[in-house]
Amino acid sequence: MTLILALDFGGTKLAAAVTQLGSREWLRYERRLSPIDGNATTDLAIMRSLIYSLLQDATPDAIGVSFGGPVDFTTGTVRLSHHVPGWENLPLKDLLEKEFAISAIVDNDANVAALGEHRFGAGEGYDSLFYITISTGVGGGWIINGQPWRGNAGMAGEIGHIVVNPAGPVCLCGKQGCVERLASGPYMAQDAKEYLFKPANQLQGQQLRSLVNDNLDLITGQIISQAATQGDELAIKILQSGAWALGVGIGNVANLINPQRFILGGSVTKAGEIWWNTVQKTARETALPEIDFEIVSAALGDDAPLWGAVALAESALISK
Ligand SMILES: [Zn+2]
Known part of the structure; x- marks a missing residue:
């Protein structure tokens, strides 16, 4: 054995x-x-x-x-x-x-997860795919011609640091408006907190506030998804702006490499329909109409x- x-x-x-x-x-x-x-x-x-x-x-x-x-x-x-x-x-x-x-x-982990989905999951039988994990960070891993593509010194796949809004907020990496800065769970939570702490916004985010019993420090990406499902307007706005950022990133990657499938995993992908619809729609609008691709959920x-x-x-x- x-x-x-x-x-x-x-x-x-x-x-x-x-x-x-x-x-x-x-x-x-x-x-x-x-x-x-x-x-x-x-x-x-x-x-x-x-x-x-x-x-x-x-x-x-x-x-x-x-x-x-x-x-x-x-x-x-x-x-x-x-x-x-x-x-x-x-x-x-x-x-x-x-x-x-x-x-x-x-x-x-992103390269390895791409390999896992290709060999055992949502990428089985596909020759080219890009796996994206969206959770505490945003990372990606390639399978091209059925093999991992790691790039020079293993640094390929950094979709999290594609800039989608050069005038946007500053990311961990020092640039502004990266996909990760807008789409990762902790950054969405940070944006919600900063907004709700402002005295002028005291009446906003009611569902968000009640989910954390008014202790704004407890807001997480998951709480934002929950509040969005309950119809909280601020939570929906933040979730959509994260999904929009990711969708723009995916559409640009589709234009550049034209893989068959994008496979999305990580905690933020559990955010629900609003998030998924925005990702799909934005990616489709960003890519050229001639470029075919599917965006699916990770299977593993x-x-x-x-x-x-x-x-x-x-x-x-x-x-x-
Ligand atoms: Zn960045």
Whole structure:
């Protein structure tokens, strides 16, 4: 029996699973929240304990790893994590290969999730697709001609930092009006809070306010989606402006690369019909009429990076 170990280092959660080569089901699976004040050392310690509890006495034949941040794919070295300190230039592939004495392949989560959806999910049978995750950040991963396309030094797919409104608010990356600045959950929440804190806007966002019992600090992307579903005008406006930004990004990407499918995953995609309709309509209006594409929901949900890690590990076994 050929055993594959799949690991997912997310910004807020850690997951590990084992499966058999060729299987579509987990033999064992564990998921943990990453501690709020954690760092690379604590994340690695938690992951190590998950791994040993999953493996029991078995030895895996290959390890695939999804990492929530930029990774140098050729060396398997993490460049950094935007959420967890201490990951700067950490040789994750080397660490795992030394500890388990087998091949490990490490890539960033959007590339890995794209691979997972292509191999096991909404991208099965498609030759070209762009996977986009919209949650705490916005990232993307390519499959072109049936293969991952990572770009020079693994940096392809950064749809989150395509500028859609040069006069817009300042993004984490320093530019203005990026897709991520408008469409990610935390930024939508921040915009809602700032607006509602202004004395002149005290009578607005009633559903939003009541969902958090007037404690505006508790507003999240998910609360905005909920309020929008209840008809809150401010929540609808913010959600639509995020969806519009993403739609413009998708339409431009369609013009440039012309993939068959856009597959959308991540927590913000659970925002409901208003969000999805705006994304579809805006992307369609942005792209040339001759350019055909579909925008669909990811099929593997939160497990897309883990299944992509399985596909990575399989490729390590094949190339052996
Ligand atoms: Zn940016």
